[in-house]
Each structure stands twice: as structure tokens, then as C-alpha cells.
Amino acid sequence: MTFFHFPKDFKWGTATASYQIEGAYNEGGRGMSIWDTFSRTPGKVFNGDNGDIACDSYHRYEEDIELMKKLGINTYRFSIAWPRIIPDGDGEINREGLDFYHRFVDKLLEAGIEPFCTLYHWDLPQTLQDEGGWENRRTVEAFVKYAEVIFKEFSGKINYWLTFNEPWCIAFLSNLLGVHAPGNQDLQTSINVAHGLLVAHGKAVKKFRELGTTGEIGIAPNMAWAVPYSKSREDQEACDRTIALNTDWFLDPIYKGHYPQFMVEWFEQAGATVPIQEGDMEIISQPIDLLGINYYTMGVNRYNPEAGVLQSEELNMGLPVTDIGWPVESRGLYEVLHYLQKYGNVPIYITENGACINDGIEKDTVADYRRISYLQQHMIQVHRAINDGINLKGYMAWSLMDNFEWAEGYRMRFGLVHVDYRSLVRTPKESFYWYQNVIKNNWIETRT
Numbered sequence: 409m410t411f412f413h414f415p416k417d418f419k420w421g422t423a424t425a426s427y428q429i430e431g432a433y434n435e436g437g438r439g440m441s442i443w444d445t446f447s448r449t450p451g452k453v454f455n456g457d458n459g460d461i462a463c464d465s466y467h468r469y470e471e472d473i474e475l476m477k478k479l480g481i482n483t484y485r486f487s488i489a490w491p492r493i494i495p496d497g498d499g500e501i502n503r504e505g506l507d508f509y510h511r512f513v514d515k516l517l518e519a520g521i522e523p524f525c526t527l528y529h530w531d532l533p534q535t536l537q538d539e540g541g542w543e544n545r546r547t548v549e550a551f552v553k554y555a556e557v558i559f560k561e562f563s564g565k566i567n568y569w570l571t572f573n574e575p576w577c578i579a580f581l582s583n584l585l586g587v588h589a590p591g592n593q594d595l596q597t598s599i600n601v602a603h604g605l606l607v608a609h610g611k612a613v614k615k616f617r618e619l620g621t622t623g624e625i626g627i628a629p630n631m632a633w634a635v636p637y638s639k640s641r642e643d644q645e646a647c648d649r650t651i652a653l654n655t656d657w658f659l660d661p662i663y664k665g666h667y668p669q670f671m672v673e674w675f676e677q678a679g680a681t682v683p684i685q686e687g688d689m690e691i692i693s694q695p696i697d698l699l700g701i702n703y704y705t706m707g708v709n710r711y712n713p714e715a716g717v718l719q720s721e722e723l724n725m726g727l728p729v730t731d732i733g734w735p736v737e738s739r740g741l742y743e744v745l746h747y748l749q750k751y752g753n754v755p756i757y758i759t760e761n762g763a764c765i766n767d768g769i770e771k772d773t774v775a776d777y778r779r780i781s782y783l784q785q786h787m788i789q790v791h792r793a794i795n796d797g798i799n800l801k802g803y804m805a806w807s808l809m810d811n812f813e814w815a816e817g818y819r820m821r822f823g824l825v826h827v828d829y830r831s832l833v834r835t836p837k838e839s840f841y842w843y844q845n846v847i848k849n850n851w852i853e854t855r856t
């Protein structure tokens with residue numbers, strides 16, 4: 409047997425997001441979000457699924473917290489729905505929305521679980537999208553106003569904060585590839601959105617400091633990792649572009665105060681420029697306290713002029729894949745963590761890592777051993793990185809429970825807990841009990 413011991417103060421948790429679990433889309437004064445609109449647009453979401461009910465966690469959060477206590481986590485990452493707080497985006501504050509999150513956070517604290525709060529996990533108030541969304545500086549100012557409300561309300565209760573979840577998804581998956589809400593397919597729009605959210609991030613961090621809000625604040629990019637198919641310079645450069653668009657495009661402005669020049673020039677060749685205004689880069693590069701990273705998979709890429717704006721084609725190398733088709737390759741997590749050291753030995757939390765494994769219930773059990781194997785492999789890479797001296801502070805599995813997986817609807821299941829979407833009955837899977845043991849022991853054991 410081999411034992412991989414973790415630091416005694418290592419944070420073990422799980423992660424979810426408001427639109428994916430809450431439901432109650434028209435309750436408690438909530439306004440419409442771009443995901444309510446997108447999921448109602450024919451052809452955008454598998455089976456026409458939407459978040460109207462989801463896991464009904466708006467009503468069942470106490471039951472969910474009991475599951476968290478049973479699992480033994482000490483940290484829980486969740487997101488606040490902006491449309492519950494300011495339903496029309498930048499108008500009146502909805503007290504009922506604030507009271508819901510106070511009840512929820514108080515219950516978490518009562519259970520001895522650290523709240524880890526994401527301010528924006530994709531559910532933009534639709535009214536702001538109607539005025540141009542993140543391309544419009546009005547949305548940026550509205551976000552800072554929303555953030556200020558939350559900082560003032562929850563300072564002292566919440567001590568771990570993230571401004572944005574997965575800026576690559578917000579900007580490029582949603583506005584270049586059109587896969588997520590609002591579904592634009594335009595390079596300049598996606599670059600404008602990326603810049604807008606970065607300015608909003610910086611302004612919110614500045615406001616956080618000015619208010620003297622308790623705790624630490626950061627951002628959670630989703631990581632891409634790609635290794636070249638051949639030793640050619642073209643293939644390596646294609647990988648560089650793929651990695652950079654998820655990482656450097658957002659973290660260079662934050663940590664260095666400028667965009668990665670090679671990517672700026674790449675986009676200029678494609679006819680797109682970054683709409684930088686006076687003072688933007690100074691605001692964006694406000695120092696942050698922590699970095700959340702989301703890792704799922706990696707690719708083997710090669711240069712292909714026909715392969716989208718990055719001219720970087722991901723190849724099928726016959727690796728085992730999860731049920732959403734993503735290759736299982738944990739080495740990318742280790743390499744990404746070392747790649748991030750160019751920003752310094754910054755405090756890092758794995759804010760999402762998990763596998764889409766769609767096993768169902770048989771004889772009251774979900775035998776999701778493939779998820780256990782995935783989690784074990786990735787946690788061993790986390791251990792390796794900590795051993796190398798990387799400042800890795802915690803791990804949050806995506807996700808506590810099966811939930812609305814965006815354009816995939818409910819067919820793709822990432823949860824440690826199975827959710828029956830008709831009855832809303834929660835059933836812990838075998839991976840739940842495996843993770844429960846890891847947390848209890850603060851170590852992983854392998855047979856070899």
C-alpha cells in the first residue's frame with residue numbers, strides 16, 4: 409500500500425453553482441438571467457432542459473448541508489445568483505434574495521463548513537445582456553454595485569471569494585463558439601466580453617479592499633493543457649495558443665498588467681483588437697490573494713489552419729474518456745500547476761475537478777468506480793505538486809451532486825450524489841463514500 413498524506417490544514421470541499429442547483433427560478437423575487445433565456449431557446453440545451461427546478465436546492469439546502477456534513481467537507485464552494493440580489497441587474501436590491509443566502513451561509517457556518525463564494529457563475533441578469541452584456545461598461549458598473557452589496561452583507565461570514573468562474577467560458581465558449589449563453593459567435597465580441605469582465609474583476613477587487621471586507625479574493629479560470637502531436641514548432645505554438653487563451657489571456661492582465669503580446673498579435677491578424685481604455689490595465693491588475701483553478705482534461709494538439717481561430721486541432725489519441733467524451737489524463741493538472749508558477753508561488757485552490765460518469769442507481773447503489781479512479785489519479789497529482797513546493801491550499805470536487813450541466817442539460821452527471829430529477833431524491837454514490845474516507849484520513853491510499 410502507498411499512502412499520500414496531505415497537509416493538516418488542507419481544505420477538502422465540493423463545488424456547485426446557483427443556476428445549476430437552485431431551481432425556484434421565479435421565486436423569492438428572482439429576475440431572469442441569460443441562462444433562463446438561453447435554455448428556453450430551441451436547440452441550445454439538450455432535450456430543452458432548463459434550470460427552472462434543477463435540484464431544487466433553493467428549498468432543499470438544509471438537506472444538502474446535511475449531506476455535506478455526512479461527507480465531512482470543511483469547505484463548500486457555491487455561487488450567488490445576481491438576479492436574486494438585483495433582479496433587473498442594476499436597480500433595486502431584493503431583500504428576499506439576500507435573506508435566502510444569509511439563511512444558507514448561516515447553516516453552513518453552523519455545520520462548521522467554510523463558505524467559498526463565487527460572485528458570478530454565468531447567470532447574468534437578462535436586462536443587462538439586452539444592453540450589450542459584458543461589452544457594455546454599464547454591466548461592469550452594475551457588477552461592482554452588486555459585488556458591493558454582497559461584500560457589505562456577508563463580510564465577517566464569508567472569507568473566501570471569487571469574482572468570476574471560468575472567464576474563458578464566459579468570453580469564448582459563450583461568445584465565440586456560441587455553445588453557452590448568450591450564444592454569440594464573433595471573435596471581437598468575445599474579446600470585448602473578456603476585457604469587460606476583467607475590468608469588472610479589477611473594480612470589484614478594489615471595492616473589496618476599500619470596504620475592508622473580511623477574507624481573501626481571487627478568480628477561477630478553467631485550465632486548458634495541450635501537448636504537441638509532433639516536435640514541430642507549429643504544433644508547439646498551436647498548443648501555446650490553446651493554453652494561453654484559457655490562462656495567460658486572463659492571468660497576464662491580472663498578474664502582469666498586460667495581455668500576452670503573442671496572442672494580441674494573433675488576434676490582430678484575425679482582425680480583432682482589445683478595447684483597452686485609459687486606466688483599465690491598472691484596475692485589472694489589482695493584487696489578488698488567491699487563484700482558483702478548474703481542471704478536467706487535457707489534449708494532444710497540432711497546428712491546423714482550418715481548426716478555428718487558434719488553428720489548433722485537438723486529436724483523438726484513444727485515451728480513456730469520461731461519459732462527456734473528455735480524455736482522462738491527470739498529468740495535465742500537475743503540469744498546469746507548474747505552468748502557473750510563472751505568476752509566482754501564489755496560493756492556489758483546485759476549485760473544480762471531477763468526472764462526468766453517468767452511472768445510475770442499481771439496488772440502491774451507484775457503483776461509480778470510474779469516478780473514484782478519476783478522483784484518485786487527480787488527487788495524486790495534487791499531492792505531487794504539493795510535494796514540489798507548490799502553494800496548493802485545497803481541493804473542491806465538482807460536484808457535490810448531479811446538476812444542470814449547461815448545454816448538456818441533465819444527461820451529464822458530475823455529482824458525488826445522484827439526483828433523481830423527478831423525485832429530487834438524493835443518493836450518495838460509491839465515490840461519495842470513497843471521498844468521505846479521504847477527507848477523514850486526510851490521505852489517499854493506493855494498492856501499489
Ligand SMILES: N=NNCCOCCOc1ccc(-c2cn(C[C@@H]3NC[C@@H](O)[C@H]3O)nn2)cc1
Pocket residue numbers: 425428573574577581585587630702704760806812813814
Ligand atoms: N474548445 N472548443 N471546443 C469546440 C466546441 O466546444 C464544445 C464544448 O466545449 C466545452 C468546453 C468546456 C466546457 C466545460 C464544462 N465545464 C464544467 C463546468 N465548469 C463550471 C461548472 O459550472 C461545471 O458545470 N467546464 N468546462 C463545456 C463545453
